[in-house]
Amino acid sequence: MEISDFLFPKDKVAYIISTATMQEAMEMLEHNQYTAIxxxxxxxxxxxxxxEGDLFWKMKKTPGLSFQNLDTVKxxxxKRRIYNESVSINALLEDMLVLAADQNFVPVVDRNQxxxxxxxxxDIIEFYTSSITD
Structure with missing residues:
Protein backbone atom coordinates (compact mmCIF):
# COMPACT_ATOMS: atom_id res chain seq x y z
CA MET A 1 0.00 0.00 0.00
CA GLU A 2 1.33 3.44 -0.98
CA ILE A 3 0.22 7.03 -0.52
CA SER A 4 -0.84 7.15 -4.16
CA ASP A 5 -3.44 4.45 -3.44
CA PHE A 6 -5.36 6.96 -1.31
CA LEU A 7 -4.87 10.02 -3.55
CA PHE A 8 -7.94 12.06 -4.45
CA PRO A 9 -6.46 13.90 -7.47
CA LYS A 10 -6.27 17.66 -7.88
CA ASP A 11 -8.71 17.69 -10.80
CA LYS A 12 -11.42 16.35 -8.45
CA VAL A 13 -10.56 18.55 -5.45
CA ALA A 14 -11.83 22.03 -4.66
CA TYR A 15 -8.89 24.32 -3.98
CA ILE A 16 -8.24 28.03 -4.30
CA ILE A 17 -5.39 30.16 -5.59
CA SER A 18 -3.90 32.58 -3.06
CA THR A 19 -4.58 35.56 -5.36
CA ALA A 20 -8.33 34.82 -5.44
CA THR A 21 -10.65 37.09 -3.48
CA MET A 22 -12.35 36.41 -0.20
CA GLN A 23 -15.65 36.47 -2.10
CA GLU A 24 -14.43 33.68 -4.39
CA ALA A 25 -13.24 31.67 -1.39
CA MET A 26 -16.61 31.95 0.35
CA GLU A 27 -18.42 30.91 -2.82
CA MET A 28 -16.06 27.95 -3.30
CA LEU A 29 -16.62 26.72 0.25
CA GLU A 30 -20.38 27.17 -0.04
CA HIS A 31 -20.65 25.51 -3.45
CA ASN A 32 -18.64 22.46 -2.37
CA GLN A 33 -20.07 22.38 1.16
CA TYR A 34 -16.55 22.26 2.60
CA THR A 35 -15.39 23.81 5.85
CA ALA A 36 -11.79 24.16 4.59
CA ILE A 37 -9.92 24.04 1.29
CA GLU A 52 -14.58 29.07 7.29
CA GLY A 53 -13.26 30.25 10.64
CA ASP A 54 -10.43 32.13 8.94
CA LEU A 55 -12.99 34.01 6.84
CA PHE A 56 -15.15 34.72 9.86
CA TRP A 57 -12.25 36.14 11.89
CA LYS A 58 -11.07 38.26 8.95
CA MET A 59 -14.54 39.82 8.69
CA LYS A 60 -14.79 40.35 12.45
CA LYS A 61 -11.36 41.98 12.77
CA THR A 62 -11.45 44.17 9.63
CA PRO A 63 -13.36 47.43 10.12
CA GLY A 64 -15.60 48.22 7.17
CA LEU A 65 -15.40 44.73 5.67
CA SER A 66 -18.84 43.38 4.77
CA PHE A 67 -20.44 40.97 2.36
CA GLN A 68 -20.62 43.81 -0.16
CA ASN A 69 -16.85 44.32 -0.42
CA LEU A 70 -15.33 40.87 0.08
CA ASP A 71 -13.84 41.16 -3.39
CA THR A 72 -11.34 43.71 -2.04
CA VAL A 73 -9.51 41.14 0.10
CA LYS A 74 -7.20 38.51 -1.39
CA LYS A 79 -4.51 34.94 8.43
CA ARG A 80 -4.90 31.18 8.54
CA ARG A 81 -5.12 29.66 11.99
CA ILE A 82 -4.54 26.07 10.90
CA TYR A 83 -1.84 24.73 8.62
CA ASN A 84 -2.62 21.30 7.26
CA GLU A 85 0.83 19.88 6.74
CA SER A 86 1.39 18.30 3.34
CA VAL A 87 2.98 14.97 2.54
CA SER A 88 5.10 14.02 -0.45
CA ILE A 89 3.63 11.48 -2.83
CA ASN A 90 6.87 9.52 -2.25
CA ALA A 91 6.70 9.58 1.56
CA LEU A 92 6.12 6.55 3.72
CA LEU A 93 2.54 5.55 4.38
CA GLU A 94 3.17 5.99 8.11
CA ASP A 95 4.01 9.68 7.55
CA MET A 96 0.62 10.26 5.96
CA LEU A 97 -1.21 8.33 8.69
CA VAL A 98 0.36 10.46 11.42
CA LEU A 99 -0.87 13.63 9.69
CA ALA A 100 -4.33 12.19 9.00
CA ALA A 101 -4.84 11.61 12.70
CA ASP A 102 -4.97 15.39 13.23
CA GLN A 103 -6.24 16.65 9.86
CA ASN A 104 -9.50 16.03 7.97
CA PHE A 105 -7.43 15.87 4.82
CA VAL A 106 -3.76 15.66 3.99
CA PRO A 107 -2.54 17.73 1.03
CA VAL A 108 -0.23 15.77 -1.27
CA VAL A 109 2.64 17.36 -3.20
CA ASP A 110 5.18 16.13 -5.70
CA ARG A 111 8.96 16.48 -5.26
CA ASN A 112 8.74 20.14 -6.42
CA GLN A 113 6.06 20.93 -3.80
CA ASP A 123 -11.10 7.22 2.85
CA ILE A 124 -8.37 6.00 5.20
CA ILE A 125 -10.89 5.06 7.87
CA GLU A 126 -13.10 3.27 5.34
CA PHE A 127 -10.13 1.30 3.98
CA TYR A 128 -8.90 0.16 7.37
CA THR A 129 -12.44 -0.57 8.60
CA SER A 130 -13.09 -2.84 5.63
CA SER A 131 -9.71 -4.54 6.20
CA ILE A 132 -10.64 -5.32 9.80
CA THR A 133 -14.15 -6.55 9.04
CA ASP A 134 -13.20 -8.73 6.05
Whole structure:
Protein backbone atom coordinates (compact mmCIF):
# COMPACT_ATOMS: atom_id res chain seq x y z
CA MET A 1 0.00 0.00 0.00
CA GLU A 2 1.33 3.44 -0.98
CA ILE A 3 0.22 7.03 -0.52
CA SER A 4 -0.84 7.15 -4.16
CA ASP A 5 -3.44 4.45 -3.44
CA PHE A 6 -5.36 6.96 -1.31
CA LEU A 7 -4.87 10.02 -3.55
CA PHE A 8 -7.94 12.06 -4.45
CA PRO A 9 -6.46 13.90 -7.47
CA LYS A 10 -6.27 17.66 -7.88
CA ASP A 11 -8.71 17.69 -10.80
CA LYS A 12 -11.42 16.35 -8.45
CA VAL A 13 -10.56 18.55 -5.45
CA ALA A 14 -11.83 22.03 -4.66
CA TYR A 15 -8.89 24.32 -3.98
CA ILE A 16 -8.24 28.03 -4.30
CA ILE A 17 -5.39 30.16 -5.59
CA SER A 18 -3.90 32.58 -3.06
CA THR A 19 -4.58 35.56 -5.36
CA ALA A 20 -8.33 34.82 -5.44
CA THR A 21 -10.65 37.09 -3.48
CA MET A 22 -12.35 36.41 -0.20
CA GLN A 23 -15.65 36.47 -2.10
CA GLU A 24 -14.43 33.68 -4.39
CA ALA A 25 -13.24 31.67 -1.39
CA MET A 26 -16.61 31.95 0.35
CA GLU A 27 -18.42 30.91 -2.82
CA MET A 28 -16.06 27.95 -3.30
CA LEU A 29 -16.62 26.72 0.25
CA GLU A 30 -20.38 27.17 -0.04
CA HIS A 31 -20.65 25.51 -3.45
CA ASN A 32 -18.64 22.46 -2.37
CA GLN A 33 -20.07 22.38 1.16
CA TYR A 34 -16.55 22.26 2.60
CA THR A 35 -15.39 23.81 5.85
CA ALA A 36 -11.79 24.16 4.59
CA ILE A 37 -9.92 24.04 1.29
CA UNK A 38 -6.29 23.84 0.20
CA UNK A 39 -4.64 27.07 -0.96
CA UNK A 40 -2.05 27.05 -3.74
CA UNK A 41 0.07 29.84 -5.17
CA UNK A 42 0.34 30.86 -8.82
CA UNK A 43 3.05 28.22 -9.33
CA UNK A 44 0.57 25.58 -8.05
CA UNK A 45 2.57 24.97 -4.86
CA UNK A 46 0.64 24.19 -1.71
CA UNK A 47 0.78 27.13 0.72
CA UNK A 48 -1.85 26.30 3.34
CA UNK A 49 -5.47 25.65 4.16
CA UNK A 50 -8.26 28.22 4.35
CA UNK A 51 -11.17 27.54 6.70
CA GLU A 52 -14.58 29.07 7.29
CA GLY A 53 -13.26 30.25 10.64
CA ASP A 54 -10.43 32.13 8.94
CA LEU A 55 -12.99 34.01 6.84
CA PHE A 56 -15.15 34.72 9.86
CA TRP A 57 -12.25 36.14 11.89
CA LYS A 58 -11.07 38.26 8.95
CA MET A 59 -14.54 39.82 8.69
CA LYS A 60 -14.79 40.35 12.45
CA LYS A 61 -11.36 41.98 12.77
CA THR A 62 -11.45 44.17 9.63
CA PRO A 63 -13.36 47.43 10.12
CA GLY A 64 -15.60 48.22 7.17
CA LEU A 65 -15.40 44.73 5.67
CA SER A 66 -18.84 43.38 4.77
CA PHE A 67 -20.44 40.97 2.36
CA GLN A 68 -20.62 43.81 -0.16
CA ASN A 69 -16.85 44.32 -0.42
CA LEU A 70 -15.33 40.87 0.08
CA ASP A 71 -13.84 41.16 -3.39
CA THR A 72 -11.34 43.71 -2.04
CA VAL A 73 -9.51 41.14 0.10
CA LYS A 74 -7.20 38.51 -1.39
CA UNK A 75 -6.89 35.04 0.11
CA UNK A 76 -3.17 35.57 0.82
CA UNK A 77 -4.14 38.52 3.06
CA UNK A 78 -6.24 36.31 5.34
CA LYS A 79 -4.51 34.94 8.43
CA ARG A 80 -4.90 31.18 8.54
CA ARG A 81 -5.12 29.66 11.99
CA ILE A 82 -4.54 26.07 10.90
CA TYR A 83 -1.84 24.73 8.62
CA ASN A 84 -2.62 21.30 7.26
CA GLU A 85 0.83 19.88 6.74
CA SER A 86 1.39 18.30 3.34
CA VAL A 87 2.98 14.97 2.54
CA SER A 88 5.10 14.02 -0.45
CA ILE A 89 3.63 11.48 -2.83
CA ASN A 90 6.87 9.52 -2.25
CA ALA A 91 6.70 9.58 1.56
CA LEU A 92 6.12 6.55 3.72
CA LEU A 93 2.54 5.55 4.38
CA GLU A 94 3.17 5.99 8.11
CA ASP A 95 4.01 9.68 7.55
CA MET A 96 0.62 10.26 5.96
CA LEU A 97 -1.21 8.33 8.69
CA VAL A 98 0.36 10.46 11.42
CA LEU A 99 -0.87 13.63 9.69
CA ALA A 100 -4.33 12.19 9.00
CA ALA A 101 -4.84 11.61 12.70
CA ASP A 102 -4.97 15.39 13.23
CA GLN A 103 -6.24 16.65 9.86
CA ASN A 104 -9.50 16.03 7.97
CA PHE A 105 -7.43 15.87 4.82
CA VAL A 106 -3.76 15.66 3.99
CA PRO A 107 -2.54 17.73 1.03
CA VAL A 108 -0.23 15.77 -1.27
CA VAL A 109 2.64 17.36 -3.20
CA ASP A 110 5.18 16.13 -5.70
CA ARG A 111 8.96 16.48 -5.26
CA ASN A 112 8.74 20.14 -6.42
CA GLN A 113 6.06 20.93 -3.80
CA UNK A 114 3.39 21.15 -6.54
CA UNK A 115 -0.08 20.35 -5.19
CA UNK A 116 -1.35 17.11 -6.76
CA UNK A 117 -4.35 16.28 -4.58
CA UNK A 118 -5.46 15.27 -1.11
CA UNK A 119 -5.95 12.22 1.00
CA UNK A 120 -9.22 12.30 2.88
CA UNK A 121 -9.25 10.91 6.40
CA UNK A 122 -12.65 9.40 5.59
CA ASP A 123 -11.10 7.22 2.85
CA ILE A 124 -8.37 6.00 5.20
CA ILE A 125 -10.89 5.06 7.87
CA GLU A 126 -13.10 3.27 5.34
CA PHE A 127 -10.13 1.30 3.98
CA TYR A 128 -8.90 0.16 7.37
CA THR A 129 -12.44 -0.57 8.60
CA SER A 130 -13.09 -2.84 5.63
CA SER A 131 -9.71 -4.54 6.20
CA ILE A 132 -10.64 -5.32 9.80
CA THR A 133 -14.15 -6.55 9.04
CA ASP A 134 -13.20 -8.73 6.05
Missing amino acids: PVIDEEEKYVGTLS VHEI IFIGIIRRK
